[in-house]
Amino acid sequence: MTERPTILLLASDRTFPGFERRLGGRAFEVVRWETVRFRPVAPHLITRRLRRFGPFDTVVVTSGPGARALVDWSRRQLLGVRPSELEIWAVGPATARAVRTAGGNRVRTAAGTGAAAIAREFARLPPRRVVRVRSDRAGPALARSLRRSGHTVLDLIGYRVAAPDRPSRRLRRAVDRATVVVATSPSAISLARLRLAPTRFARLRHRAIAFGVGIRTVRALRGHGFRRVRALSPSGAQRFTARRLREEVDGLS
Numbered sequence: 642m643t644e645r646p647t648i649l650l651l652a653s654d655r656t657f658p659g660f661e662r663r664l665g666g667r668a669f670e671v672v673r674w675e676t677v678r679f680r681p682v683a684p685h686l687i688t689r690r691l692r693r694f695g696p697f698d699t700v701v702v703t704s705g706p707g708a709r710a711l712v713d714w715s716r717r718q719l720l721g722v723r724p725s726e727l728e729i730w731a732v733g734p735a736t737a738r739a740v741r742t743a744g745g746n747r748v749r750t751a752a753g754t755g756a757a758a759i760a761r762e763f764a765r766l767p768p769r770r771v772v773r774v775r776s777d778r779a780g781p782a783l784a785r786s787l788r789r790s791g792h793t794v795l796d797l798i799g800y801r802v803a804a805p806d807r808p809s810r811r812l813r814r815a816v817d818r819a820t821v822v823v824a825t826s827p828s829a830i831s832l833a834r835l836r837l838a839p840t841r842f843a844r845l846r847h848r849a850i851a852f853g854v855g856i857r858t859v860r861a862l863r864g865h866g867f868r869r870v871r872a873l874s875p876s877g878a879q880r881f882t883a884r885r886l887r888e889e890v891d892g893l894s
Contacts, residue, residue, distance in 0.1 A: 708739030
């Protein structure tokens with residue numbers, strides 16, 4: 642009996658719910674490695690920075706964890722304003738849905754993908770006071786771009802990315818068998834590499850076909866030495882199916 646190909650999903654515990662169910666079963670073995678774990682920033686630090694910044698009319702979130710941070714802040718009444726009074730920009734429909742659970746009813750998405758699409762949209766808008774919510778690993782590039790377009794921006798770290806525990810024996814076996822890697826962010830792949838022995842990681846990147854969600858993740862995979870890298874849009878990854886994978890990857894059946 643031919644052994645099922647193994648797909649290694651590098652993600653947080655909340656990213657792409659149901660991914661294993663859609664792709665698993667008879668066709669593939671899907672193993673999720675929670676390489677990315679999120680830790681909220683203490684509420685009093687958030688409140689202090691928002692008070693120093695003063696009134697604002699716009700919020701930008703570019704990830705699910707950022708949207709969930711916004712939900713938490715609104716429930717704790719840290720924002721100093723109701724979400725319904727703000728215009729909130731989100732990257733992609735999943736992030737937009739998460740923002741709406743915070744009570745935002747003026748949620749907008751950019752035409753295109755990623756932070757670059759947000760930057761292009763804001764280049765056409767009149768000056769605003771913007772709170773950009775990000776992780777400690779995301780970097781200030783988007784905030785700088787918004788400032789160059791004339792906006793006043795608070796670059797607010799709303800959550801931190803924590804390294805995963807060392808992989809269990811089961812995970813190490815999955816790494817050794819994996820013929821496909823799906824990485825959901827640059828952090829997902831860099832933190833996985835941090836927890837693997839160099840020889841094990843080298844075997845993985847030479848053997849596996851890697852799918853990166855978004856252009857930054859694709860670049861990160863190539864930077865880490867993966868030879869065969871393909872791109873998935875965030876919305877495309879939500880619809881990733883076993884049939885699509887069979888069409889994309891030769892020799893997995």
